[in-house]
Amino acid sequence: MMKTLQQVETIGELRRELKAARIQGKRIGFVPTMGYLHEGHLSLVEQAKQTCDLIVMSIFVNPLQFGPNEDFERYPRDLERDSRMAATAGVDLLFTPSVEEMYPTAVKTNITVSGVSEPLCGRSRPGHFDGVATVVMKLFQIVQPDFAFFGQKDAQQVAVIEQMVRDLSVPVEIIPCPIVRESDGLAMSSRNVYLAPEERKQATVLHRSLRRAKELLGDGKLPAEIRAEMVQMIQQEPLADIDYIEILTYPDLTPLDSVSSGQKLVIALAVRFGRTRLIDNLITTL
Amino acid sequence: MMKTLQQVETIGELRRELKAARIQGKRIGFVPTMGYLHEGHLSLVEQAKQTCDLIVMSIFVNPLQFGPNEDFERYPRDLERDSRMAATAGVDLLFTPSVEEMYPTAVKTNITVSGVSEPLCGRSRPGHFDGVATVVMKLFQIVQPDFAFFGQKDAQQVAVIEQMVRDLSVPVEIIPCPIVRESDGLAMSSRNVYLAPEERKQATVLHRSLRRAKELLGDGKLPAEIRAEMVQMIQQEPLADIDYIEILTYPDLTPLDSVSSGQKLVIALAVRFGRTRLIDNLITTL
Incomplete structure (x- = not known):
């Protein structure tokens, strides 16, 4: 039988739900996404279900990680379809905050991870990994997961987050998961x-x-x-x-x-x- | 009767102690310091005891927040005296990590809070508030306190930390506490x-x-x-x-x-x- 997926839009409501789960000693798995889900995302949920009792997925297209000439505005969004797919995959809590909920005032705090964030996409997309590190840290503070699952397609993102988690002693275990590909080899994206x-x-x-x-x-x-x-x-x-x-x-x-x-x-x-x-x-x- | 103070030097040991307290539903209060305690620090502990069941104090002279020509090396240290004072004041857990325990490898992650960290001491001490924000965030991840107590003598520090906590949704309540002064008015330091x-x-x-x-x-x-x-x-x-x-x-x-x-x-x-x-x-x- 399919579990019921609960969708929450505010930090406060999510925290209330998670507090109850935490008191029951449930192990919380977290799958942060920007939505428009595909098999790659679902494989993260599948992996999370192996070790966790409660799966939280976030869908948030984070403006901080897009450059001024990048595709923030046109980034594909389909929350209804995502919600169905998340439910089928076994997500328990779907966190879908608005930009205003995540950033009610201009964000003044910025996290930089030097070294690993500099080559590759860091060179092509200045500020991208600052935006990633900052939003992931904020999501970790909101969800306080035991485990967080990231796709290796964004291998540099995984490296940046692992470095940040180690440097700041964030109490979460990062689980990198293999790239999922189309039958002709194209990486899902x-x-x-x-x-x-x-x-x-x-x-x-x-x-x-x-x-x-x-x-x-x-x-x-x-x-x-x-x-x-x-x-x-x-x-x-x-x-x-x-x-x-x-x-x-x-x-x-x-x-x-x-x-x-x-x-x-x-x-x-x-x-x-x-x-x-x-x-x-x-x-x-x- | 004086409570027994337990001194721990490693992140792992501190987490084990706190996990037990958390399962018992204890409210954890945190007083981060650089040691060489005075009445100002003790007033923070006093305040923490009003609302919390377990008081954690950290003593860590954080190299990240000192500039190259500042007083990191000669900053006063007296752990034995501090430990006695903390015990008398009612601290339960005294966390005294070494620099190697906090930063076993070069820290690559840096937190900047723009705006509030720029005038005043931010102008006189470039990088100081980055070092403060970064270590405080790390300590918050290690201790995961419900409340954290800071003296208003460092009013700008309080403003920086409050901004960071708000921006990153850190699940801690910051309690600023009044300046404690010598009888002739000099602020304790x-x-x-x-x-x-x-x-x-x-x-x-x-x-x-x-x-x-x-x-x-x-x-x-x-x-x-x-x-x-x-x-x-x-x-x-x-x-x-x-x-x-x-x-x-x-x-x-x-x-x-x-x-x-x-x-x-x-x-x-x-x-x-x-x-x-x-x-x-x-x-x-x-």
């Missing part, structure tokens, strides 16, 4: 809906280039050589416009000139198709 | 121990100037006039070297050219006597 049919077709090159990169790593190729071959592969798709392709240590995200056995690394990329910017990555240990 | 006898004598001018400022406010004088008279008063003490004297709105800390009825404001000052920098303030509503 709410932004995939932006893609025109021809862009969608060409976007499969991202995952193909990552798989090829992993092969080349296995063959002992150097990061610079692998990167060059990925650039070439992706540039064969006429609609692809590369933002970055990088091979870095993980989770420290420092440059890697050569690789040695036992090294954990991430091959990460961001590529534009028209107005749509897609990211993907592959984390592996040699 | 761990740094008073630095003062040579003649400096100590002249330092009473700070409180006298604040009382005079309040009189002048009552007489309808303008902030600029009041400030000028305070400068004159303080400069009569040959060892006094003024860092700042300001009259600002409280808690927003914005400039105030004229004052109107109902306006809450702070008269704040920082003055050096030799190598010792003292601060004091007076908060009042017209």
Whole structure:
């Protein structure tokens, strides 16, 4: 039988619900999202259900993490569909605050995580990870979860949040979860809906280039050589416009000139198709 | 009968102790300090005992909030004396972490509170309130108190922390407590121990100037006039070297050219006597 999903829009109401659960000793799992749910989000809920007694999902398109020329306004939203999907997946509490509920006055407090937030998307999207760190910290204070679940598609986001949680001793365990892909390999993303049919077709090159990169790593190729071959592969798709392709240590995200056995690394990329910017990555240990 | 004080040095041990208290439904009060306790600190404990069932005090001289040329190294420390005083005052748990326990690796996460942290001590001590906000947030994550008690001598610190707590929805209630003064009016401060006898004598001018400022406010004088008279008063003490004297709105800390009825404001000052920098303030509503 499907559990009943309860939707709450205010911090106060959410806290009241959670207080009762906490007194009962329930383990609280938290899945923060920006909504427009897909199988990737649902896999986080599935994972949360393995270890937690009560699953809280938040849906909040956080203005702090969008740059002035980014897609905050047009970011896809469909709360009714999300609510049905969350209920079916087994979410207990769906927290859907308005921007006014989260930020009733101008936010003066900003959290910066230096180091890991600087390369990759941090370079392309100045301020993005400050916005992410700040809203995630606020959501952690509101929900006070025992566990929080994040998709590895945003591998840098996971690294930033893990660093923040460690630095500030936040009492939550971060659980990174594997990327979920379409059958042709494209990483699930709410932004995939932006893609025109021809862009969608060409976007499969991202995952193909990552798989090829992993092969080349296995063959002992150097990061610079692998990167060059990925650039070439992706540039064969006429609609692809590369933002970055990088091979870095993980989770420290420092440059890697050569690789040695036992090294954990991430091959990460961001590529534009028209107005749509897609990211993907592959984390592996040699 | 005096309660037994338990001293813990690690985050893990403190959390274990607090978990037990929390399950018993005890209300946890937190008094964060840098040690070298005086009557001001003890008044915070006294206040905490009014509303809380379990009192946690931390003693941690936080390197993040000291500038490179400030007094981190020579800041007075006497843990044995502090521990006796805390026990007598009724502290249940005394948390005395080492710098290595708090920051086992270089801290990458920084919290900035713009606006309120910028004037006054924020201008004289760049980075100071980032260090304060960051360590207080970390301590809040470790202790997870219901109430936290701060002295109004650091009025700007209280404003910064209240803004952070509001912005990040930290589940703690901040209780500001009145300044405690020596019989001659000097605000209690761990740094008073630095003062040579003649400096100590002249330092009473700070409180006298604040009382005079309040009189002048009552007489309808303008902030600029009041400030000028305070400068004159303080400069009569040959060892006094003024860092700042300001009259600002409280808690927003914005400039105030004229004052109107109902306006809450702070008269704040920082003055050096030799190598010792003292601060004091007076908060009042017209």
